[in-house]
Amino acid sequence: MSLLELKNINAFYGGIHALKNINIEVNKGEIVTLIGSNGAGKSTTLKSISGQLTPKSGQIIFDGKDITLQPPHITALNGVAHVPEGRRIFSKLSVKENLEMGAFSVSDKKIVKERMERSFHYFPKLKERLEQKGGTMSGGEQQMLAIARALMMQPQLLLLDEPSMGLAPVIVEQIFDIIKELNDEGMTILLVEQNAYQALQIANRGYVIQNGEIILEGPGMELIENDQIKDAYLA
Amino acid sequence: MIEHIISTLPQVLIDGLALGAVYAIIALGYTMVYGILELINFAHGEIFMTGAFIGTALFITLSGLGFLAVMPALLALLLVLIVTSILTGFLGVGIERVAYRPLRKAPKLITLISAIGVSFLLQDLVRFITELKKGNYILTGPSLFTEQISIKASSILSSFADAQIKSSTIILVVTAIVMMIGLDYFVNRTKWGMAMRAVAQDRDTASLMSINVNKVISLTFFLGSALGGATGVLFAVQYGTIDPYIGFILGLKAFTAAVLGGIGNIRGAMVGGLVLGLIEMFAAANLSVITSNVFTAEYKDVFAFIILIIVLIYKPEGIFGKAVAEKV
Numbered sequence A: 001m002s003l004l005e006l007k008n009i010n011a012f013y014g015g016i017h018a019l020k021n022i023n024i025e026v027n028k029g030e031i032v033t034l035i036g037s038n039g040a041g042k043s044t045t046l047k048s049i050s051g052q053l054t055p056k057s058g059q060i061i062f063d064g065k066d067i068t069l070q071p072p073h074i075t076a077l078n079g080v081a082h083v084p085e086g087r088r089i090f091s092k093l094s095v096k097e098n099l100e101m102g103a104f105s106v107s108d109k110k111i112v113k114e115r116m117e118r119s120f121h122y123f124p125k126l127k128e129r130l131e132q133k134g135g136t137m138s139g140g141e142q143q144m145l146a147i148a149r150a151l152m153m154q155p156q157l158l159l160l161d162e163p164s165m166g167l168a169p170v171i172v173e174q175i176f177d178i179i180k181e182l183n184d185e186g187m188t189i190l191l192v193e194q195n196a197y198q199a200l201q202i203a204n205r206g207y208v209i210q211n212g213e214i215i216l217e218g219p220g221m222e223l224i225e226n227d228q229i230k231d232a233y234l235a
Numbered sequence B: 001m002i003e004h005i006i007s008t009l010p011q012v013l014i015d016g017l018a019l020g021a022v023y024a025i026i027a028l029g030y031t032m033v034y035g036i037l038e039l040i041n042f043a044h045g046e047i048f049m050t051g052a053f054i055g056t057a058l059f060i061t062l063s064g065l066g067f068l069a070v071m072p073a074l075l076a077l078l079l080v081l082i083v084t085s086i087l088t089g090f091l092g093v094g095i096e097r098v099a100y101r102p103l104r105k106a107p108k109l110i111t112l113i114s115a116i117g118v119s120f121l122l123q124d125l126v127r128f129i130t131e132l133k134k135g136n137y138i139l140t141g142p143s144l145f146t147e148q149i150s151i152k153a154s155s156i157l158s159s160f161a162d163a164q165i166k167s168s169t170i171i172l173v174v175t176a177i178v179m180m181i182g183l184d185y186f187v188n189r190t191k192w193g194m195a196m197r198a199v200a201q202d203r204d205t206a207s208l209m210s211i212n213v214n215k216v217i218s219l220t221f222f223l224g225s226a227l228g229g230a231t232g233v234l235f236a237v238q239y240g241t242i243d244p245y246i247g248f249i250l251g252l253k254a255f256t257a258a259v260l261g262g263i264g265n266i267r268g269a270m271v272g273g274l275v276l277g278l279i280e281m282f283a284a285a286n287l288s289v290i291t292s293n294v295f296t297a298e299y300k301d302v303f304a305f306i307i308l309i310i311v312l313i314y315k316p317e318g319i320f321g322k323a324v325a326e327k328v
């Protein structure tokens, strides 16, 4: 059953046509990955979904509801958590405050506490760092905090924008393990990556975007074997 | 010379604290809005001025109805403070909605010009209404809290001269401290305060946390303007006579205080305001003695701004402007 559907999305930055007739579908319980090189339009796709950018034409359906023109805070309330590129931790807020911001819409403090405990299960390191300022954490820790912060929303759909960016291979490994674990527990994930090999390995399906257009799509394992992809992204 | 400086010190501290408290709270309004929108809300000084007029008008009305005679003065003040701050709070929210929000994507300079326009508009509007009602745009409220208390500073140190403090000064300083502690608590300890800090740092990401950014911006304007308006009331009670132009120079100095403390930094603005008030009163009391009458007390403002320039040359981020090291 489809949880998210992008239908013929066109998006612009001024005169730049960044997304051209994009069609993407994410079913409940899937990991879908969107891969492509620099400037292909991956982040723009996620921004259109979360409402940070309004598409010029096309339709975005989430959980049966048209969210194309919705402002981001409403889409977040509906259950879409977007972990933006570059993590975007609130650097002057403590780790604890960052997590609390993720649960902004929850007024029951007990529930906030429970969710925080839940995120320590995935990221035990954060528990020791609660009072540390977000901006003083290492890159890997910040990425973990960014994902944990999104999980505080208890979303139905998790949008991850290049979680492996700038991180050491060991850390990337850890993060991909957690993404897989989250998915095994039922979380639907749309994963944007340049790290195509690892992304395709854990994904049910993948889309390849180039110059704002989807040029290929298919099951993750099939795309890994695709010669065109091997040349362009797995070299 | 030293003797003069030491003997006037107790009075300088009292007057400096009172003036500094006014600067500090108005500085808060500048710094909060700057922190969240990177906009110098030029109209903030005029919101303070409008608060002073609304408060004085309320006092005059209360007095005309005979309430001031039967009501404890403190209760009347509290009432006036609350009503005025709610009104100026909404005035600030309205200004943001009408004059700044439509320009949010425009270059900052354009918004600044819009802010200056709002400033003039408020000045003229207040002047117009006051002249219409009173035939004169200079307004004097009923005198309240005028008891003089003498502080025997000379008994602490024989070279101190005794100082005078009006009961209105005590009220001004105490109310200011309560407002600052209240705001500090709100910003640092409550959920909406946290949302304000999050929006100030990264508006786009805050919106992904289901925070309604526009609501947070309105809240910021409400709080800053409510505090500014309340300070206007306290100012009017303390100094007696007001005119529609008091907001300009006072606003400029409060803005200076905000820069001194590191613009965008709330605690910095409080300290910056107090420091500026103390420097100014120190200069007023001692400038002519120090410069053997070359500069008289009227040059106190120059003195304050020279300090500002010196601080900014050596520490452009302000006294408290040091941000946490950010990793990318």
Ligand SMILES: Nc1ncnc2c1ncn2[C@@H]1O[C@H](COP(=O)(O)OP(=O)(O)OP(=O)(O)O)[C@@H](O)[C@H]1O
Pocket: A013, A016, A018, A036, A037, A038, A039, A040, A041, A042, A043, A044, A045, A085, A194
């Ligand atoms: N704010 C912006 N203003 C103007 N053009 C933009 C803006 N953001 C992105 N673009 C352009 O839109 C296109 C798509 O950018 P996008 O950020 O979606 O790429 P991406 O696939 O996420 O790349 P990367 O892997 O480098 O993050 C690029 O050509 C980029 O230059």
Ligand SMILES: [Mg+2]
Pocket: A042, A043, A044, A085, A161
């Ligand atoms: Mg990107």
